[in-house]
Amino acid sequence: MNRTLHPVTEAPLRFWHRNAMVERHHVPPDRTLLDLLRENLRLTATKEGCAAGDCGACTVVVAEAVDGRLQYRAVNSCIKPAQSIDGLALWTAADLARPDGTLHPVQRAMVACHGSQCGFCTPGFVMSLFALYQRTVAQGQAVDSHSAHEALSGNLCRCTGYRPIVQAACSLQADAAQAVDETPIVAALRQLAVTPQTDGDYLRPSTLPALLQARAKHPTAQLIAGATDAGLWITQGLRRMPQIIDLTRVAELRRVEHYPQHIAIGAAVNLQDAFEALAADRPVIAPFGERFAGWPVRQSGTLGGNVANGSPIGDSMPLLIALGAQVVLMAWRKGRAVHRHVPLDRFYTGYRQSLLAPDELLAWVVAPRPAPGEWLGVYKVSKRQEDDISAVCLAVQLHVEGGRITAARIGAGGVAATPARAVKTETALIGQPWNEATLAAAQQAIAQEFSPLSDLRASADYRRQILGQLLRRAWLESTGHNTVRLETLA
Numbered sequence: 001m002n003r004t005l006h007p008v009t010e011a012p013l014r015f016w017h018r019n020a021m022v023e024r025h026h027v028p029p030d031r032t033l034l035d036l037l038r039e040n041l042r043l044t045a046t047k048e049g050c051a052a053g054d055c056g057a058c059t060v061v062v063a064e065a066v067d068g069r070l071q072y073r074a075v076n077s078c079i080k081p082a083q084s085i086d087g088l089a090l091w092t093a094a095d096l097a098r099p100d101g102t103l104h105p106v107q108r109a110m111v112a113c114h115g116s117q118c119g120f121c122t123p124g125f126v127m128s129l130f131a132l133y134q135r136t137v138a139q140g141q142a143v144d145s146h147s148a149h150e151a152l153s154g155n156l157c158r159c160t161g162y163r164p165i166v167q168a169a170c171s172l173q174a175d176a177a178q179a180v181d182e183t184p185i186v187a188a189l190r191q192l193a194v195t196p197q198t199d200g201d202y203l204r205p206s207t208l209p210a211l212l213q214a215r216a217k218h219p220t221a222q223l224i225a226g227a228t229d230a231g232l233w234i235t236q237g238l239r240r241m242p243q244i245i246d247l248t249r250v251a252e253l254r255r256v257e258h259y260p261q262h263i264a265i266g267a268a269v270n271l272q273d274a275f276e277a278l279a280a281d282r283p284v285i286a287p288f289g290e291r292f293a294g295w296p297v298r299q300s301g302t303l304g305g306n307v308a309n310g311s312p313i314g315d316s317m318p319l320l321i322a323l324g325a326q327v328v329l330m331a332w333r334k335g336r337a338v339h340r341h342v343p344l345d346r347f348y349t350g351y352r353q354s355l356l357a358p359d360e361l362l363a364w365v366v367a368p369r370p371a372p373g374e375w376l377g378v379y380k381v382s383k384r385q386e387d388d389i390s391a392v393c394l395a396v397q398l399h400v401e402g403g404r405i406t407a408a409r410i411g412a413g414g415v416a417a418t419p420a421r422a423v424k425t426e427t428a429l430i431g432q433p434w435n436e437a438t439l440a441a442a443q444q445a446i447a448q449e450f451s452p453l454s455d456l457r458a459s460a461d462y463r464r465q466i467l468g469q470l471l472r473r474a475w476l477e478s479t480g481h482n483t484v485r486l487e488t489l490a
């Protein structure tokens, strides 16, 4: 796809690739990394399948220098703005074998296990395996079935060749002769990291004040974080983005901060790290987090982006509403940073609309830590186990004392124009004994509380019924009637 009519950017794009620094000038802000690789650099090992972040054919690996080491991420190059890899190191499927043709351990494992049938999906699978190799095998850890499935969760094979690929992942062996020599790369990336870009058509501020000032100065620029939603507006919606503000380099927003009463998750924290932080206090969130998209999307996309984007079928918001989370909105006004806290259940004003002012951005998601006696259930119903969007999502937080419900908060997705709080259903529960009669009343309440739509994911009737069934599951689980986790049966 040729997109040569874009406006040009002044700042050069620089990244480390094949033992050298690549520098490209005039890369349009909305040019994707895949287009840059295939069309400008003629690096055609990386394939285009869906151009929507779904299939993983375009997967490449990027690495960032953190505390003197490289942190590797598999990413979907089809939806990633090329300029977002400025200052990073890059590997494609053509960069793994040695110049003499010796295959990399992940390639050898794929050959040995007969893991490759076609040239479209294989480069993407190999790159997901390379990222897995660097994170585990190269650090002396073995790959188990769970981490193999997780690492491959963003790659689709149309001819269902998954079993040999998973076998290849689990059989990976370290090969010291093929190790990435990180020292020169880290040194080179340190050199590249010197100039945050705070003007032009792809802005990469590195501090919170610089970000807020950029937002104030350019209120019509497209703000992005991981671009796992916004990237699709380029490739699927053919939307032009003449100016982009990328918030992922802002140091203050890359942190998870832990306080006695709450945790604060910065807007640049990726979904993987955000779910891990939430699951540290509430382990039930871990398997739910693993059902969010696939590994590459969770490595790039952010919790802040999910919440700010405000899709009614976004997965994190029902959970965060049930937890009683707030968002911290920030802006630069009259020469200083200002902020306000908004409870998430009051943040949305309509379909993909929120209280965010044009000069504001979401800086933090603040989630209360669990109070003693909290019970939490969180459920996603989708057609595929992973790499799929919810038809319905329900999160239920309860406090039960002496068999009676003393507090309830319920968040729901896929049932209204916005992520929603089920206030009437909560009212049907609070103060009641937690028994089958109360469950029936709550099921009736939740069926009447929302008017879901019929679409390709589910009919309105199915959605209404499944809400009641998920409440039943919450009752069974919270009262000890059912301790079987469906996730463990996979």
Ligand SMILES: Cc1cc2nc3c(=O)[nH]c(=O)nc-3n(C[C@H](O)[C@H](O)[C@H](O)COP(=O)(O)OP(=O)(O)OC[C@H]3O[C@@H](n4cnc5c(N)ncnc54)[C@H](O)[C@@H]3O)c2cc1C
Residues within 6 Å of the ligand: 052, 053, 054, 222, 223, 224, 225, 226, 227, 228, 229, 230, 231, 247, 267, 271, 291, 292, 293, 294, 297, 300, 301, 302, 303, 304, 305, 306, 307, 308, 309, 313, 314, 315, 316, 356, 360, 361, 362, 363, 387, 388, 389, 390
């Ligand atoms: C293959 C695939 C699978 C997916 N699966 C799921 C899924 O299972 N569940 C789910 O909920 N979503 C899913 N998504 C959607 C997407 O990954 C999430 O919504 C993600 O959290 C978006 O975060 P981001 O950082 O990529 O946002 P971006 O794409 O960068 O931004 C999205 C929007 O939010 C705005 N925005 C981002 N950050 C901020 C901020 N800090 N302040 C103000 N505005 C901001 C941007 O301006 C933009 O309008 C999937 C996407 C893909 C491509």
Ligand code: FES
Residues within 6 Å of the ligand: 047, 048, 049, 050, 051, 052, 053, 054, 055, 056, 057, 058, 059, 076, 077, 078, 079
């Ligand atoms: S081409 Fe399918 S995920 Fe990128």
Ligand code: FES
Residues within 6 Å of the ligand: 116, 117, 118, 119, 120, 121, 122, 156, 157, 158, 159, 160, 161
């Ligand atoms: S081997 Fe490529 S799609 Fe199955």
